[in-house]
Amino acid sequence: MERTLIKNLKDQINSEVLIKGWVDVRRDHGKLIFIDLRDATGLVQMVALPNNEGVVESASKVRSEYVIEVKGKVNARPEKMVKEGVLNGELEIEILELNVLSEAHELPFDSETDLNMDTKLDYRPLTLRSKKDRAIFKVQAEIVKSFRNFLDSQNFTEFQAPKLVGGDAEGGAEVFKVDYFKNHDAYLATSPQLYKQILAGVYEKVFTVGNVYRAEKHSTSRHINEYTSLDFELGFIKDHTDVMKVLNDLLVSMVDDLKTNVSTEFKLLEAEFPETPKEFPSMKLREVQELIKKETGEDSTNAPDLEPAQERWLCEYAKKEFNSDFIFVTHYPVEKRPMYTYEDEEDRGFTKSFDLLFNGIEIVSGGQRNHDYNVLVQKIKDKGLDPESFSFYLQAFKYGMPAHGGIGMGLERLTAKFLGLDNVKEATLFPRDLNRIDTLLSK
Amino acid sequence: MERTLIKNLKDQINSEVLIKGWVDVRRDHGKLIFIDLRDATGLVQMVALPNNEGVVESASKVRSEYVIEVKGKVNARPEKMVKEGVLNGELEIEILELNVLSEAHELPFDSETDLNMDTKLDYRPLTLRSKKDRAIFKVQAEIVKSFRNFLDSQNFTEFQAPKLVGGDAEGGAEVFKVDYFKNHDAYLATSPQLYKQILAGVYEKVFTVGNVYRAEKHSTSRHINEYTSLDFELGFIKDHTDVMKVLNDLLVSMVDDLKTNVSTEFKLLEAEFPETPKEFPSMKLREVQELIKKETGEDSTNAPDLEPAQERWLCEYAKKEFNSDFIFVTHYPVEKRPMYTYEDEEDRGFTKSFDLLFNGIEIVSGGQRNHDYNVLVQKIKDKGLDPESFSFYLQAFKYGMPAHGGIGMGLERLTAKFLGLDNVKEATLFPRDLNRIDTLLSK
Numbered sequence: 024m025e026r027t028l029i030k031n032l033k034d035q036i037n038s039e040v041l042i043k044g045w046v047d048v049r050r051d052h053g054k055l056i057f058i059d060l061r062d063a064t065g066l067v068q069m070v071a072l073p074n075n076e077g078v079v080e081s082a083s084k085v086r087s088e089y090v091i092e093v094k095g096k097v098n099a100r101p102e103k104m105v106k107e108g109v110l111n112g113e114l115e116i117e118i119l120e121l122n123v124l125s126e127a128h129e130l131p132f133d134s135e136t137d138l139n140m141d142t143k144l145d146y147r148p149l150t151l152r153s154k155k156d157r158a159i160f161k162v163q164a165e166i167v168k169s170f171r172n173f174l175d176s177q178n179f180t181e182f183q184a185p186k187l188v189g190g191d192a193e194g195g196a197e198v199f200k201v202d203y204f205k206n207h208d209a210y211l212a213t214s215p216q217l218y219k220q221i222l223a224g225v226y227e228k229v230f231t232v233g234n235v236y237r238a239e240k241h242s243t244s245r246h247i248n249e250y251t252s253l254d255f256e257l258g259f260i261k262d263h264t265d266v267m268k269v270l271n272d273l274l275v276s277m278v279d280d281l282k283t284n285v286s287t288e289f290k291l292l293e294a295e296f297p298e299t300p301k302e303f304p305s306m307k308l309r310e311v312q313e314l315i316k317k318e319t320g321e322d323s324t325n326a327p328d329l330e331p332a333q334e335r336w337l338c339e340y341a342k343k344e345f346n347s348d349f350i351f352v353t354h355y356p357v358e359k360r361p362m363y364t365y366e367d368e369e370d371r372g373f374t375k376s377f378d379l380l381f382n383g384i385e386i387v388s389g390g391q392r393n394h395d396y397n398v399l400v401q402k403i404k405d406k407g408l409d410p411e412s413f414s415f416y417l418q419a420f421k422y423g424m425p426a427h428g429g430i431g432m433g434l435e436r437l438t439a440k441f442l443g444l445d446n447v448k449e450a451t452l453f454p455r456d457l458n459r460i461d462t463l464l465s466k
Numbered sequence: 467m468e469r470t471l472i473k474n475l476k477d478q479i480n481s482e483v484l485i486k487g488w489v490d491v492r493r494d495h496g497k498l499i500f501i502d503l504r505d506a507t508g509l510v511q512m513v514a515l516p517n518n519e520g521v522v523e524s525a526s527k528v529r530s531e532y533v534i535e536v537k538g539k540v541n542a543r544p545e546k547m548v549k550e551g552v553l554n555g556e557l558e559i560e561i562l563e564l565n566v567l568s569e570a571h572e573l574p575f576d577s578e579t580d581l582n583m584d585t586k587l588d589y590r591p592l593t594l595r596s597k598k599d600r601a602i603f604k605v606q607a608e609i610v611k612s613f614r615n616f617l618d619s620q621n622f623t624e625f626q627a628p629k630l631v632g633g634d635a636e637g638g639a640e641v642f643k644v645d646y647f648k649n650h651d652a653y654l655a656t657s658p659q660l661y662k663q664i665l666a667g668v669y670e671k672v673f674t675v676g677n678v679y680r681a682e683k684h685s686t687s688r689h690i691n692e693y694t695s696l697d698f699e700l701g702f703i704k705d706h707t708d709v710m711k712v713l714n715d716l717l718v719s720m721v722d723d724l725k726t727n728v729s730t731e732f733k734l735l736e737a738e739f740p741e742t743p744k745e746f747p748s749m750k751l752r753e754v755q756e757l758i759k760k761e762t763g764e765d766s767t768n769a770p771d772l773e774p775a776q777e778r779w780l781c782e783y784a785k786k787e788f789n790s791d792f793i794f795v796t797h798y799p800v801e802k803r804p805m806y807t808y809e810d811e812e813d814r815g816f817t818k819s820f821d822l823l824f825n826g827i828e829i830v831s832g833g834q835r836n837h838d839y840n841v842l843v844q845k846i847k848d849k850g851l852d853p854e855s856f857s858f859y860l861q862a863f864k865y866g867m868p869a870h871g872g873i874g875m876g877l878e879r880l881t882a883k884f885l886g887l888d889n890v891k892e893a894t895l896f897p898r899d900l901n902r903i904d905t906l907l908s909k
Binding site: 157419 | 489505654665859
């Protein structure tokens with residue numbers, strides 16, 4: 024008999040079926056034994072009736088997380104017992120035969136208990152099976168898929184960026200050093216930035232998805248040391264606003280995809296879909312600072328960036344004023360941005376760069392890049408770096424490069440913000456931080 | 467005026483257009499200057515006519531790789547000048563205005579010259595712009611897309627595997643060590659294997675695409691130290707043949723996608739599409755060894771694996787006998803395979819594992835995995851490893867795991883084999899090996 028997936032049981036009322044999955048929970052009610060069975064597609068309630076002694080015996084032995092296969096009859100529930108709006112709320116499986124495929128030890132805790140973060144991560148292979156975690160990483164898979172589908176539809180070309188590099192691309196973030204072969208220092212890439220630009224010189228419009236690494240000794244709810252970066256770059260732009268437009272359209276399309284494909288997961292996680300106007304509001308950093316000064320009295324007009332509390336304030340403002348959960352902040356000062364950032368000729372000292380804030384936090388960094396070889400060499404010098412050590416990268420500019428720009432955004436942080444999760448680690452399958460790197464899984 | 471992409475010019479005969487791109491080549495023919503302009507979508511021939519002095523002057527200054535924008539008139543070519551079967555073979559652009567967007571230094575070599583591998587890689591940002599390299603990595607992007615689309619269509623869930631791990635997953639391959647935070651040893655993952663299995667315990671069917679690392683001191687045409695691994699894993703299988711079936715279907719579907727979407731690139735690279743029967747031939751390792759002994763007299767019946775020359779021989783045999791460019795070899799000995807490999811109960815000492823050979827080389831490794839906790843613990847001990855150090859991974863099995871299996875394949879090697887490239891580095895954007903890691907791009 025072919026296996027029936029649990030989501031398809033509703034088409035099999037009164038038939039006999041074979042289903043397989045994990046025991047979500049077993050409940051004994053007098054002489055009746057109820058088992059909720061879970062597979063990748065959903066959950067169904069099954070019952071072992073007292074007149075079937077063999078079944079009662081095998082049913083009474085299974086515990087949560089046992090993997091079993093069941094031959095059963097799909098019975099419609101009496102009208103009074105129907106659970107509206109729940110998968111298989113209108114049916115129940117009468118167990119005719121039950122075989123154990125894999126036993127499970129007794130669980131260290133109930134599967135839907137609210138655990139503290141450390142326990143949750145210590146038991147990740149088990150805790151990922153909880154309803155909530157399955158929903159989180161289903162949404163994450165959909166975010167990545169939507170990112171790629173949108174860029175595919177815009178004729179971007181995907182490429183694979185190396186993560187093992189001869190140096191720190193941005194000359195800023197702290198990096199992890201790798202013991203490479205003799206005579207070679209190697210580091211884990213903090214970003215695919217330089218490769219992305221090189222590839223924009225080949226295919227004009229490119230994107231890449233992959234891990235990046237920051238060696239900062241963080242222990243906050245917003246940072247992890249290994250994360251997944253979603254990056255795109257496009258050539259022949261007018262300025263940074265062309266990049267903002269693509270990003271804006273991408274996020275509008277992403278929210279549409281999420282509504283279509285994972286609204287059940289959003290509902291389960293009690294998350295709201297964000298407001299995504301066709302054109303997100305945008306302000307220069309200095310305008311934001313002036314606004315904050317005017318509205319709150321707090322004077323930070325000379326600061327090179329916004330403080331976390333200011334980011335939160337600005338997002339509330341954007342929601343109230345523009346009904347948008349997103350707002351762009353542009354024109355960060357030259358000294359605050361990496362050497363590849365394009366300085367605005369009409370606003371010297373400030374760059375054609377932007378951050379995108381979402382629900383109180385920066386989720387994207389982007390901007391126009393320097394494409395002129397001579398300008399770029401000068402910008403590298405201005406940062407106190409040595410152009411000679413960038414000569415590989417500089418080839419892309421020596422041999423003709425159009426005006427271009429792009430963005431990078433962290434998948435885990437984006438997932439957390441969409442779902443209203445407080446800690447980015449909740450949206451990271453196996454987070455690495457100052458104190459954690461699967462130490463239990465060692466050589 | 468809006469930019470017209472070069473592939474769309476054919477719809478604009480007799481119109482004025484704005485096009486942008488790189489100068490592929492300039493040719494001076496007496497008083498006429500011809501410029502081939504290249505953008506991401508194709509190539510077009512343009513001409514500067516002698517009666518337009520301003521245009522002649524600007525056209526005479528540009529060299530290969532200059533980035534320019536051109537206002538021009540799309541003229542149909544006289545019938546005798548039409549190039550059949552070539553994009554824009556039926557038209558030519560008369561340059562009305564030419565602006566330089568970015569200058570290029572003189573090239574160190576002609577852009578379509580056949581270079582040796584080292585020079586090619588030293589100048590990667592430039593050499594990637596060659597017709598051949600653009601085609602190779604376009605095909606690679608299509609391979610990845612097709613891999614994901616097929617698995618999406620089969621309801622696999624994508625996940626992001628960590629690359630920074632507390633130990634070497636397979637306890638075999640040499641690993642790169644990373645200077646992580648105090649008290650923590652860290653390594654670069656040689657495979658997402660253990661995480662993939664953990665996730666099969668959550669979503670049943672999963673896949674992941676990402677970089678993996680091997681620290682072997684290779685300097686061959688078949689190996690690189692950082693490559694992109696395409697991995698999937700699926701639960702509730704009967705045995706390894708279920709995995710082989712999914713892989714078989716995936717490759718058939720991939721070749722269809724390549725025929726549909728990148729046949730131009732295959733033609734340019736003079737590559738043939740492989741023969742993909744609905745069911746690839748399959749032999750046990752010992753059967754292959756007996757066959758080789760019978761056909762060639764070479765006795766390797768006790769060897770734990772095939773030699774490269776034997777792999778090539780077997781692929782020729784499969785082509786001749788079964789008209790297949792693919793052949794499975796199954797049942798490698800227990801001692802040759804990692805601890806997670808499932809031993810065949812009916813063929814003790816041999817595993818339900820397989821390699822898939824394609825055009826003379828192994829491109830996929832896969833098989834059924836041990837899903838029983840007690841068996842797995844014993845297999846870990848049998849390999850001389852300590853189960854305690856795998857306790858994180860072992861949780862997945864302690865708490866109920868269905869029979870499962872999966873595969874891993876290297877994207878770069880697969881690309882190279884599809885395209886008949888001799889060296890896997892030709893199919894790697896920025897290859898890392900014993901002697902190369904973008905040393906020019908240092909901190």
